[in-house]
Amino acid sequence: MKKQPCEKDLFDIEIAKETEDSIVLTVRTFLFTKMVKEILHKQLCRLEENENLVQRSSYYSWLRRIMNVISKDLYEIKRYLKTEGVQVSEEPVEVTRSYMNWLYWHKGRMAYTGGTPSRLKQCLKERLGHYTQLEREISKGG
Numbered sequence: 001m002k003k004q005p006c007e008k009d010l011f012d013i014e015i016a017k018e019t020e021d022s023i024v025l026t027v028r029t030f031l032f033t034k035m036v037k038e039i040l041h042k043q044l045c046r047l048e049e050n051e052n053l054v055q056r057s058s059y060y061s062w063l064r065r066i067m068n069v070i071s072k073d074l075y076e077i078k079r080y081l082k083t084e085g086v087q088v089s090e091e092p093v094e095v096t097r098s099y100m101n102w103l104y105w106h107k108g109r110m111a112y113t114g115g116t117p118s119r120l121k122q123c124l125k126e127r128l129g130h131y132t133q134l135e136r137e138i139s140k141g142g
Contacts, residue, residue, distance in 0.1 A: 023081070023084055026077060026081060029077065030077045030081070033073060033077070034074065036070065037070045037071070038128060040066065040067060041067065042135070044063055044064070044067060047059075047063070
């Protein structure tokens with residue numbers, strides 16, 4: 001019986017240092033950037049609730065510009081992945097959705113992406129859940 005290789009964790013820094021596969025690096029960057037965009041979007045929405053703050057805040061205008069840059073970068077990453085044969089969803093911003101045609105990963109890449117699509121999506125969902133919980137605790141005062 002053939003031993004199954006261990007699945008590697010997408011979020012493991014030591015493994016991230018070892019990875020040289022450009023597609024894996026691109027997908028990991030794509031997923032992390034989606035997470036960052038989701039978090040920054042929440043900050044932006046919170047700022048927009050206070051009209052006075054929006055009008056005088058340099059951070060708000062900087063954040064809007066950063067969001068535009070991130071959106072453009074994500075678009076370019078998706079375009080690149082498509083040229084490499086990775087199907088990318090056209091649906092907008094839900095971080096936990098499956099963006100790639102995961103059959104592609106069975107060509108020796110699955111171990112570097114954190115395992116199955118379901119596991120990877122679940123892992124991202126949990127990380128965002130931790131962020132949301134932390135936000136709630138902070139807003140309640142600790």
